[in-house]
Each structure stands twice: as structure tokens, then as C-alpha cells.
Amino acid sequence: MTRLSTLFQHNRTSQRKTLAAFITAGDPTPEATLTLMHALVSAGADIIELGVPFSDPAADGSIIQAAGERALRNGTNMQTVLSTVALFRKTDNVTPVVLMGYLNPIEIMGYDVFAQQAAKVGVDGVITVDMPPEEGEALVHALKSNDLDSIFLLAPTTAPERIKSICDIASGFVYYVSLKGVTGSASLNTTEVAERLSMVREYTDLPVGVGFGIRDANSAKQVATEADAVVVGSAIVQRIAENLEDVDAAVICVSEFVTELRQAIDSVKWSE
Amino acid sequence: MSTMSSNQETEVAENYSLFPDQRGHFGPYGGTFIAETLMEPVRELQRTYLHYAQDQDFVKEFDWELKHYVGRPSPMYHAERWSKQLGGAQIFLKREDLNHTGAHKINNTVGQVLLASKMGKKRVIAETGAGQHGVATATVAAKLGLDCVVYMGAKDIQRQSMNVYRMRLLGAEVIPVTSGSGTLKDALNDAMRDWAANVDSTFYVIGTVAGPHPYPMMVRDFNSIIGREAREQVLELHGQLPNTLIACVGGGSNAMGLFYPFLNDKNVGMYGVEAAGKGISSGEHAAPLCAGKPGVLHGNRTYLLENDDGQIIEPHSISAGLDYPGVGPEHAWLKDTGRVNYVPITDHEALNAFHDLTRMEGIIPALESSHALAYATQLAPTMAPEKVIVVNLSGRGDKDINTVAAIEGIQV
Numbered sequence: 001m002t003r004l005s006t007l008f009q010h011n012r013t014s015q016r017k018t019l020a021a022f023i024t025a026g027d028p029t030p031e032a033t034l035t036l037m038h039a040l041v042s043a044g045a046d047i048i049e050l051g052v053p054f055s056d057p058a059a060d061g062s063i064i065q066a067a068g069e070r071a072l073r074n075g076t077n078m079q080t081v082l083s084t085v086a087l088f089r090k091t092d093n094v095t096p097v098v099l100m101g102y103l104n105p106i107e108i109m110g111y112d113v114f115a116q117q118a119a120k121v122g123v124d125g126v127i128t129v130d131m132p133p134e135e136g137e138a139l140v141h142a143l144k145s146n147d148l149d150s151i152f153l154l155a156p157t158t159a160p161e162r163i164k165s166i167c168d169i170a171s172g173f174v175y176y177v178s179l180k181g182v183t184g185s186a187s188l189n190t191t192e193v194a195e196r197l198s199m200v201r202e203y204t205d206l207p208v209g210v211g212f213g214i215r216d217a218n219s220a221k222q223v224a225t226e227a228d229a230v231v232v233g234s235a236i237v238q239r240i241a242e243n244l245e246d247v248d249a250a251v252i253c254v255s256e257f258v259t260e261l262r263q264a265i266d267s268v269k270w271s272e
Numbered sequence: 273m274s275t276m277s278s279n280q281e282t283e284v285a286e287n288y289s290l291f292p293d294q295r296g297h298f299g300p301y302g303g304t305f306i307a308e309t310l311m312e313p314v315r316e317l318q319r320t321y322l323h324y325a326q327d328q329d330f331v332k333e334f335d336w337e338l339k340h341y342v343g344r345p346s347p348m349y350h351a352e353r354w355s356k357q358l359g360g361a362q363i364f365l366k367r368e369d370l371n372h373t374g375a376h377k378i379n380n381t382v383g384q385v386l387l388a389s390k391m392g393k394k395r396v397i398a399e400t401g402a403g404q405h406g407v408a409t410a411t412v413a414a415k416l417g418l419d420c421v422v423y424m425g426a427k428d429i430q431r432q433s434m435n436v437y438r439m440r441l442l443g444a445e446v447i448p449v450t451s452g453s454g455t456l457k458d459a460l461n462d463a464m465r466d467w468a469a470n471v472d473s474t475f476y477v478i479g480t481v482a483g484p485h486p487y488p489m490m491v492r493d494f495n496s497i498i499g500r501e502a503r504e505q506v507l508e509l510h511g512q513l514p515n516t517l518i519a520c521v522g523g524g525s526n527a528m529g530l531f532y533p534f535l536n537d538k539n540v541g542m543y544g545v546e547a548a549g550k551g552i553s554s555g556e557h558a559a560p561l562c563a564g565k566p567g568v569l570h571g572n573r574t575y576l577l578e579n580d581d582g583q584i585i586e587p588h589s590i591s592a593g594l595d596y597p598g599v600g601p602e603h604a605w606l607k608d609t610g611r612v613n614y615v616p617i618t619d620h621e622a623l624n625a626f627h628d629l630t631r632m633e634g635i636i637p638a639l640e641s642s643h644a645l646a647y648a649t650q651l652a653p654t655m656a657p658e659k660v661i662v663v664n665l666s667g668r669g670d671k672d673i674n675t676v677a678a679i680e681g682i683q684v
Contacts, residue, residue: 055583056457056569058464059307065451077581103305103568108582130305130568134295155309157471162311180309181469 003096003124004149004172007046008207008228015270017224019262020209021045022100022233024053024067026076027240030084032247036240036254037088041095043255044262048088049127049231052081052101059102059129061184063234066241078105078114082121089122098151098172100127103139111142118148125149125172133169140169153177154200156192167204173229176200177212184234188213190222197226217264224265232261288535288611291602296485296572298605304484306571309468318486320391325493330390337382338497341415342372346498348505348662354632361515361655363648365635365665366502368526375638375667376495376526377408381477383494385412388475395419395470398477399463401428401456401522402592403435404667405479410444420444423462425455428592435671453586456596460570480523481600484571488600495529502662503533510660516541516651519664520643521614522558522594524603526666535611543651544603545643547589548616558587560599561607561614574601590619590675591639593667621646626669626676638667639675 001009011018021040025033037048053068053076060068085097099118106114106128118126126143128136133152140150149172154163157180167174178193179185193210200208210223211231220230239257243250296302296318304314324330338344347367355363368376381398388396396418400406406422413420422439426448429436439446452458460478467476481488481495506514517534519527521544534540549557557563560575567576569584577585577597589595606612622639625646630636637645641664648663655661669676677684 055452056461058461058570059309059468061465062451069452072583077583104576104578104584105582107568107573108565108578108580129307130571132304132306132308132311135303135305153308155307155311157309157312159312166308177309180471182465185469 002147002149002172003094007096008173011046017265017268017270018046018207018209018229019044019258019265020047020049020211020229020231021236021258022049022051022231023236023240024051024064024071025081025084026053026071026074027067027237028070028244028247029074030076030080032250033084034087035247035251038092039251039255040258041092043258045258047096047098047229049098049100049233050081050085052078052099052105054102054105057102059182061182061234063184063238063241067237078109082117082123085123086121093122096124097122098125098127099123100129103128103131106139111139115142115146115148119146123148125151127151127153127175129153133166151175156180156196160199163200164203167200167206170204170206173207173209174200174204175231176208176210176227178210178223179213181212183212185213188219190226193223194226217260220261221264221268224268230261230265291605292485292489296489298602299608300566301573301601301604302485302488303573304571305568305573306464306484307468309471310464310484313467313471314484321387321486321490324387324390330386334383334386337386338379342378342382343370344497345501345505346370348502348509350509351633354629355652357632358649358652360652360657361659361661362657363652364506364514364660364662366498366530366662368498368664368666369635369637369641369668373408373411374670375404375408376498376529377405377479378411379497379529380479380491380494380525381405381408381412384475384477384490385409385416385418388418388477389416391475393418393473393475395421395474396477397421397423397463397466397474398479399423399456399459400479401425401459401595402671403428403432403439404593404671406444406446407435407438407442409477409479410439410442413444414442421466422446423449423459423466425459426450427454428456431592432671455586457570457584480525481528481602482523482570482572482574482598488572488602491525492528492532492602495525496532498526498529498664499531499533502530506660506662513537513540514660514662515655516543516659516661518543518545518644518648518651518661520545520594520640520666521561521599521603522547522596522640523598524600526664528600528602530662530664531612542612543647544612544614545617545647546614547591547594547643548618549588549590551618552616556588557616558589558594558596559616560597561603562616566604569598572601574598574604575607590622591643593638593640594643615647617643617646623676623679625649635665636669637665638669639672641666
């Protein structure tokens with residue numbers, strides 16, 4: 001059993017909705033990232049999505065772009081990201097950690113080397129936003145050989161037959177992008193999300209996470225009524241951005257927010 | 273048997289008109305590396321383009337616009353005085369600078385904006401570096417009555433204020449891009465973000481032979497009118513094919529347009545000229561084919577300027593139109609197969625060629641095209657006088673007057 005499948009099975013048994021929290025690795029510093037990861041877990045996050053900064057994040061909105069720029073300015077690279085995960089694993093061997101980023105920083109390492117190193121430090125899954133399944137065979141294979149999950153995005157524009165083919169090669173969970181646009185966009189239409197999720201579920205038994213555009217307890221709660229997992233990124237990263245000079249203040253602010261999110265999604269009645 | 277099948281494979285590999293494959297691959301390069309939200313619009317564009325590329329009415333309409341709106345065919349001019357001075361091969365200039373809006377860029381925007389209107393899109397977006405592609409997009413959008421939004425790096429907006437004003441006169445909205453390094457690559461990122469948010473209404477007009485499939489193929493096809501005309505013109509003027517073709521390569525659309533119709537002519541040599549900026553060894557250049565590594569950016573796998581962590585490095589060139597850290601994937605393939613030679617020309621060498629052509633022939637070339645001209649000055653003297661070099665004069669230099677004057681300490 002992988003950490004992700006153990007988590008989802010456990011949450012299903014205990015009727016708990018899963019909360020995935022995204023932060024950008026190295027924002028504002030690698031040390032702060034480690035502290036924030038533990039704080040997110042303490043406040044109720046079930047999965048840590050760790051953004052790997054890239055110079056050209058074309059699928060991200062302005063908040064996560066700015067976080068990536070801060071991280072790159074202080075020298076964050078794949079090695080520091082993997083080291084941070086290794087340090088996190090010293091005291092938390094349960095919480096799944098998923099890396100989310102773009103293909104080029106993986107491509108330059110080589111797929112096998114990346115997959116081996118990621119598995120070794122305790123990464124559980126990888127989301128590569130600019131690598132659709134059509135181009136992903138070799139990376140998916142390398143990840144699978146190292147017991148890492150390949151997590152793919154589904155979008156409002158994804159055609160039904162494509163949903164099926166993506167779900168067929170995905171593992172861990174699938175990530176439904178709740179709106180047309182980039183991370184942190186505004187308008188979330190929960191009715192449309194509900195319709196699309198029921199279609200996704202026709203094609204897969206994998207847990208379905210929903211993200212992009214979830215900015216507060218209320219939208220988290222609405223999404224949690226439909227999804228297995230709620231993914232929150234920009235709203236957390238924004239709280240870090242507002243406290244760049246004071247890591248302790250950032251930790252407090254982020255923890256309060258994640259606690260609110262946890263309470264909101266725990267108030268959702270579980271239905272099968 | 274085995275000999276025969278290996279011969280067949282060689283023949284296929286050497287038939288360059290068969291590329292890309294159905295998934296947009298040129299060997300290991302090209303492809304479709306984009307976020308899932310854009311997959312369906314890109315697939316729709318693939319289907320639509322393949323349909324219209326075979327549609328005789330569309331092809332006729334495109335040709336008509338090229339003739340009556342763009343002003344094609346562009347002349348093939350024998351630069352006799354300059355050739356004599358250089359003392360070698362005869363240099364012919366393919367005069368893309370005489371097109372409407374002053375560069376080859378409009379060949380592509382006529383094609384793509386026509387396609388946008390066939391698809392019922394009411395809004396086109398574009399990225400631009402120096403502003404030439406932005407102006408060419410805004411021009412055709414105005415003619416067809418479509419809304420037009422152009423993303424342009426904040427730094428480029430300052431450097432190219434005249435083109436910004438031209439776009440605004442044409443009715444386009446020019447949005448300054450401040451993210452990342454605030455230049456062309458970041459403008460491309462922002463255009464992709466806009467497209468993802470507005471996929472239903474919007475057509476993204478990419479300005480070069482890069483991006484996800486079908487853009488590299490489509491932009492090449494729309495620009496290959498350059499090479500088809502050049503072929504006929506040189507045959508008519510000279511009675512045989514040219515010996516050598518030279519074109520500058522930023523993203524590489526003018527070069528692909530010239531080269532493509534000649535790729536299967538084994539005796540025609542080809543040189544793609546990259547911007548070496550302050551010199552390859554200085555690290556400040558825009559020459560991914562000469563000094564970069566393969567990677568994935570902006571929807572395709574190709575040669576890139578990147579650091580050891582896979583982060584993209586900001587390029588440098590005197591010419592804003594060559595100032596891009598990647599290059600079209602077909603060029604990457606043509607480099608690896610050895611069909612085209614890619615060579616570096618520095619800012620300084622390009623500037624000299626800019627002045628030479630202006631003084632010797634009364635033609636002010638774009639700084640981009642000046643890189644191709646500079647390489648011709650090196651190559652021509654090594655060739656016999658009966659040999660023919662075609663240089664793609666991809667754009668006119670009016671837009672660069674301020675840049676050149678500033679280098680000479682002159683306020684215009």
C-alpha cells in the first residue's frame with residue numbers, strides 16, 4: 001500500500017474528506033517550507049502538495065508565479081526540494097507528499113534518476129502540469145517502477161473519451177481542475193463541478209480531488225460535498241506572501257486558515 | 273531484404289516533407305506539452321487546420337489575400353553591387369521586407385486569423401517581442417473585425433514604443449507583461465494563461481514555428497510561400513536552383529518558410545543564423561541550437577537556453593525578434609539530422625551588415641535579417657562568382673533606427 005492509497009482508504013472508512021494543501025517549495029526559504037509542511041499537517045491537511053518552482057509557469061496564476069519567483073531567487077532547485085522532503089520524512093512518515101510542477105526540471109535530471117531520487121526521499125506522487133498522457137509514457141513508466149503515483153489533471157474542457165484514457169493510466173488520485181483558467185482564478189461554478197465529477201466517476205474508481213479557485217472555507221465546503229479531496233493552493237500561498245518577513249506569523253496565519261478549511265469540510269455529510 | 277528495408281527507411285528519413293508525424297513530432301522534438309485545459313482547444317485546432325489545409329476554397333482565399341493584401345509575390349533582388357564588393361557568390365535577397373507591415377510575419381497572421389474567423393472565434397490573442405508579430409496580428413484582426421489582445425513584455429514595450437502605438441492605432445489592446453523577466457517568453461506564458469481562461473471565445477495566434485502541435489507545422493506552412501516563390505524566381509533568373517540559403521533564426525519562422533520547399537533538394541545548402549549576442553562564450557546570447565540543450569518549454573520539446581536545474585535563461589540579442597530562449601522544434605530536428613547548419617552571428621557583426629547593405633544597396637534591413645546578411649558576408653567570398661546565395665531579407669529596418677542610433681550615441 002502506498003501512502004496515498006492508505007490515506008484514501010482510511011479516510012473513506014472514517015468518512016473524512018481529504019484536504020490537500022499546496023505550497024511552493026522554497027517560498028520564502030527551504031527552512032520555512034519544512035516548518036510550514038508540518039504546520040499544515042497539524043492544522044488538518046492530509047496531503048502536502050509541494051510546488052517545484054519553474055521559470056515559466058504558464059498554467060499558474062499570479063500568486064503562485066510570484067511564489068515560484070521568490071523560491072528561484074533564493075536558489076531553490078529540485079535537489080533542495082527533495083532534501084526538504086527527506087527532512088520532513090524524519091518526523092512524518094505518514095502524510096503523502098506530492099510534487100507538482102513542470103516537466104523541464106525533471107527532464108534535465110533524466111526520468112529514471114528523478115524517479116529513483118524522489119522515491120528514496122519519500123515522495124509519493126508527481127503532477128506534471130505540462131505533460132499530458134500522450135507525451136508521458138516514459139515518465140509514467142519511470143515513476144511506476146519506483147512505486148510513485150502519476151497524478152493527472154482533468155479539465156472542464158476534457159472530452160469524455162479522454163477522461164477515460166487519462167484515468168486508465170493515472171494512479172493515486174485524479175485531479176479535476178474546477179474551472180477554465182490558471183491556478184487561483186476567481187469564478188468557481190459548483191453546480192458544473194458536480195456534473196463533471198459524476199461523469200468522471202463513471203470512468204474511474206480512483207479518488208477525485210478538485211482544485212483551482214477554492215479560496216475560502218465556504219468554497220471548500222461546497223466542493224467537499226462532491227469531491228473526495230479538496231485542493232487549496234493560491235489562498236494558502238497568498239497568506240505566506242503577506243508574511244514574508246516573519247515566518248512565525250506566516251505559520252500562524254496559514255495554520256488558522258487550514259484549520260478553518262478542515263472544519264468546513266468536516267461539516268460536510270459523507271454520502272456514497 | 274534487410275538492405276532494401278534499410279534503404280526504404282533512409283528514403284523516408286530523407287523525405288523531409290513527411291514531418292511532423294501525426295502527433296506533431298519531428299524526431300524527438302515537437303509534440304504537445306501543455307496543460308490539460310488547453311488540450312481540447314489544441315486538438316480542435318489540429319483537426320480544423322488539417323481540414324482547411326486541404327480545402328481548395330480556403331487555400332484560394334489565403335492566396336488571394338497574400339497577393340492583394342500582403343502584396344505578394346515579394347521580389348527576388350540581385351544585390352549586384354554588394355556581391356561584387358564581397359568578391360564571391362552572387363547574393364540574391366528575398367524581399368520579405370516589402371510585404372505589408374514590413375516583414376514575413378504577416379504571411380502567418382493572414383493564415384491564422386482567417387482560420388480563427390472560419391472557426392467562429394471573435395477574439396484573437398498574440399504574444400510579441402519587438403512588436404512585429406503583434407502588429408501583423410492586429411492588422412489582420414482589424415481587417416476581419418476581430419477583437420485583438422497582444423501580450424508584450426513591459427521591457428519590450430519601453431524599447432518598442434512605436435510598434436505599441438501602431439497596435440493601438442489598429443484597435444488592439446496591448447497588455448504589459450511584468451511576470452518573470454518581462455520579455456517575450458513571459459508574454460508567451462501570459463498568452464497561454466489568457467487562452468486557458470478564454471478557450472471558448474479565443475484563438476491564440478502564435479508568431480513563430482514553436483508551441484504545441486499543430487503550430488510549428490501550421491506556421492511553417494503559411495510561411496512556406498517564401499520558399500516556393502524563391503524557388504521559382506531563382507530558377508527563372510538563374511536557370512538553376514540556388515546553391516545556398518541563409519536565414520536568421522529566433523523562433524525560426526522566416527527560416528522554415530524559406531527552407532521547407534528546398535529540404536529535399538540535397539544540393540541546396542542551408543544556414544540558419546542564430547543571434548550570438550555579445551559572443552557565445554560570454555553567455556549573453558540567444559543561440560539555443562549553437563549552445564543550448566534539449567528540453568521542454570512552451571508546448572514543445574526543442575533546444576533551449578537553460579541552466580543545470582532546467583530553469584530557462586533569459587537570452588540576449590541586439591535584435592528583439594531573435595531574443596527568445598527556445599527555437600522551433602523542426603529546426604532542432606534539422607540540426608540533429610545535419611540537413612541545416614546553424615551558425616552564430618554577434619550583435620557587432622549584425623550591425624556591420626546592417627550598415628553595409630544600407631550603404632551598398634539602399635536597403636535598410638531589420639536587425640534580425642542583418643544576422644543572415646552578416647553570415648552571407650562570411651560565406652560569399654569562399655564561393656565562386658557563378659554560385660548563388662539566397663538570403664531571406666525577412667523584415668525592414670525602420671523599426672530598428674532608434675536602436676542603431678542609440679548605439680552610436682545619436683538621439684533621433
